[in-house]
Amino acid sequence: MGAGDGGQVPAAVPLAPRRGRGRPRTRPPSPPRLQERDRHLLGLLAVARYLDADQIGRLCFPGRHRTRAGVRLWQLADESGGASWPPFVRSIEARFPDGTPRQAWALTDTGYRVAEDLLGLVKRPNRDTAPQFMAHALATTELLVQLLAAGLRSEPGLRGEASRSLPPMARVSDFAHADDPRYRWIASDSAQRPWSEYDQAKNVRHSRELRPDAILEVPAARVRLFVECEMGTQTVSPLVADAPGSTLNKLTRYASFLNEGADVDPLGVNRTFYDQSFADGFLPELLFLVQSAARERTVASAVEPALATWQQANPGRRPPVVRVAQVAGAVQHVQSLASAAPPRPSGPEPEALPRLSRNEIQLLVDFYGATQSAFKTLRDTARAQGATPPEYPARIAEVHKLLERLRR
Structure with a gap:
């Protein structure tokens, strides 16, 4: 009834709550079902x-x-x-x-x-x-x-150029x-590795800690990449001696970590800090991940002569394998590592070698340890007499790793 009819205006009737979007919640939402x-x-x-x-x-x-x-x-x-x-x-x-x-x-x-x-x-x-x-x-x-x-x-449903791209x-x-088995990623907070650096001038050893931005492992290739992400906020060449963020100072630290001795293993061979941290035999690489082509050229042009200078100052040591790349180039390199099948030997299949007993393996280990100890004595005697110490036998490190595998 309207007001012009002389009657009373009826009271407003409350509307029922709307279904769907405008409906007020009477209980908290349930947790999402995880797919x-x-x-x-x-x-x-x-x-x-x-x-x-x-x-x-x-x-x-x-x-x-x-x-x-x-x-x-x-x-x-x-x-x-x-x-x-x-x-x-x-x-x-x-x-x-x-x-x-x-x-x-x-x-x-x-x-x-x-x-x-x-x-x-x-x-x-x-x-x-x-x-x-x-x-x-x-x-x-x-x-x-x-x-x-x-x-x-x-x-499903993506069509046209978006799909073809x-x-x-x-x-x-x-x-x-x-859990993709092709790669293992270790984040920065879990990637720190301790090591120490010898200061020749002061004849003291300083405790250090290697802090890569990440470690990327490629099990199929048995390669481990230490990732250093370069944002361009640090200098490439250090302006002062103590500039830990500079690219070349990082390079020097990795070279020391990969080459300097940490201790002596049960076979009597010096282990590097890298070997102490990683006993799996993966080959290490240092990856400088840069954000532009200009930075890539700058870092690459500085790394090459720095590696040559380091090798001249450290004869007999192996310089680190270093790569400088933007993300796309780094992805291509890692994919090539993951997809590369190990080379198959040519010719007829080799005959299976007989299994060695534990006593036979220990015999080889003891012989290796005695030989290594004898060479160490010869080298110490030569140094004491001012003579040139004899070199260890070629490929001694490979034999050492082989014996470690046999002992497992």
């Missing part, structure tokens, strides 16, 4: 420590709209704060060197527990990387992202696997 893709997403964050939404999108949602990864991260984190369940991921503030804000993602304790179901025990960082250094961390993990994203197929499918899955 296999989510478990590997959490595993990838456990391995890399930090990734941004774009990197996660390329790893876990290839070919999808760039917002898809952000939506799923928001669900796993419950950024609204209304959930009664512990979140799996969390966002972290990051800043580019010029101050531009950026968001990175990391795991919560709950996320680490899920990742450990996939990967086994994972070392957790004691504290987060500071916002001003997060861009450096993301630039380092970009190498891992591009390695794992290479060959992923696009999601993706690399050929190398694997069946449409998301990267955190």
Whole structure:
């Protein structure tokens, strides 16, 4: 009835709550159901420590709209704060060197527990990387992202040029696997290695710690790469003697770590700090990961003469294998290592060698140790008499590694 009819205006009738989008929540949202893709997403964050939404999108949602990864991260984190369940991921503030804000993602304790179901025990960082250094961390993990994203197929429904622009499918899955056996990534907080440096001028040994930005292992090639991400904020050649961030000072530290003796093993052979940290026989390489072609040329032109100078000052020692590359070049190098099959010997198959007993192996070990000890005595006697000490037999290091394998 209207007001012009002279009657009373009826009281407003309360409307029923709308279904769907406008419906008020009467209970907190339930936790998201984790799919296999989510478990590997959490595993990838456990391995890399930090990734941004774009990197996660390329790893876990290839070919999808760039917002898809952000939506799923928001669900796993419950950024609204209304959930009664512990979140799996969390966002972290990051800043580019010029101050531009950026968001990175990391795991919560709950996320680490899920990742450990996939990967086994994972070392957790004691504290987060500071916002001003997060861009450096993301630039380092970009190498891992591009390695794992290479060959992923696009999601169903992607057509046209966007589909053809993706690399050929190398694997069946449409998301990267955190436990990909081709690569092993060790994040910076787990990559530190102790060593010591001898100061000839003061006749003292200083304790040092090697701090690579990451370590990348390629098991198929038995190669270990120490990754140093160069953002261009440090000098290439040190302006002062004590400039640990300069590129060439890093090169000198790695050369010492790979060559200087740490102790003597049970066979009586001096072990380098590298051998002490890694007993698997992987060949080490030093990778300077640069962000531009100009920086690549600058670093490469400085590294080559520095290696020559170091070798002249350290005769008889092996200079480190050094590569300077942008991410794309580094990815190609690592992929070539992972795909290279070990050479097959030509000619007829060799006859199988008889198995050695433990006593026979110990006999070889004892003979090797006695020979090495005799040479050491001869060398010490020669030095005391002012004579040139005799060289150890050729390929002694290879024989030493062979005996170590036989003893296992």
